[in-house]
Amino acid sequence: MTGGQRRVLVVEDELTIAESVAARLRAEGFLVELAHDGPSGVAAARANEPDLVVLDVMLPGFDGLEVCRRIQAHRPVPVLMLTARGDETDLLVGLAVGADDYLTKPFSIRELAARVHALLRRVERAARPRTDERIELADLEIDLAERRVHRAGVEAHLTPTEYELLVHLAERPRAVQPRERLLSEVWGWHDSTGARTVDSHIKALRRKLGADLIRTVHGVGYALEVPR
Structure with missing residues (x-):
């Protein structure tokens, strides 16, 4: 984090979607970095250690499920997956490899921003110490x-x-x-x-x-x- 800002990595090969998501999240106060294929997404996550990853399932190089698996193996991080398929098997596999939430395309940019905020709030809440053990x-x-x-x-x-x-x-x-x-x-x-x-x-x-x-x-x- 820099100056208290949360860092979000967006891994999306459709440039129009990637830029729209990045613009909205930057307007919401996030530091945003972009990657457009599987290998560069993994590399960016390891180099920059984002607070949250927005990750498309269908990517060149290797898919978002493999990206998620490799990211989580290196350092656990909340992941919001984007899928055009909406197939429940794909969604369950995404959850199994470490995704926390998902949106099915087409989605509204406003909804995505709300999901990002909600997911980060859950992470912050989970980090608070519990008095019961x-x-x-x-x-x-x-x-x-x-x-x-x-x-x-x-x-x-x-x-x-x-x-x-x-x-x-x-x-x-x-x-x-x-x-x-x-x-x-x-x-x-x-x-x-x-x-x-x-x-x-x-x-x-x-x-x-x-x-x-x-x-x-x-x-x-x-x-x-x-x-x-």
């Missing part, structure tokens, strides 16, 4: 001080957003949490347009921690079941 629910253990999660003694590696979502549910075991409340309290969004985002993150948690851990309440939301 752990949550233990049968074989599920969450170490709040170290931000580590184990189930049946096996550590699960979660993205920051997956972790925040799990903690939110685990602090209210068996209580049904509507999607709209999860979007507001975990993501910081105040409308229901991101319901699919919640669903994708729940699927990622189930894949990493077991399908039996989170119950779907159809038409409402989700509840964490106390493991047996």
Whole structure:
């Protein structure tokens, strides 16, 4: 960071989109750098250590999923992925390699800026020290001080957003949490347009921690079941 400004790396091969995103984020007070293919995106992330990466899935060289994997292996950083496909498999793979959020093209620049701000707020909130130290629910253990999660003694590696979502549910075991409340309290969004985002993150948690851990309440939301 320079002078307190957050640094954002935008990796996007469509120049019109890249420049539009960069212009809006600079107007919002961010320092923005651009890269236009997979290799240069990885190099820029390693050289400049951004506070957040806006990353297109379809890139020359190698795709955004591989960029995300390499960036996260070097230094964990929040990633907002951009996808033209909207295919749920691609979105789940993106979450699996370390993305925290996604937007499907076409998107509004205003919405992207709002997502960037919300994601950085989540990161800042997650960095605040907790006075309580752990949550233990049968074989599920969450170490709040170290931000580590184990189930049946096996550590699960979660993205920051997956972790925040799990903690939110685990602090209210068996209580049904509507999607709209999860979007507001975990993501910081105040409308229901991101319901699919919640669903994708729940699927990622189930894949990493077991399908039996989170119950779907159809038409409402989700509840964490106390493991047996």
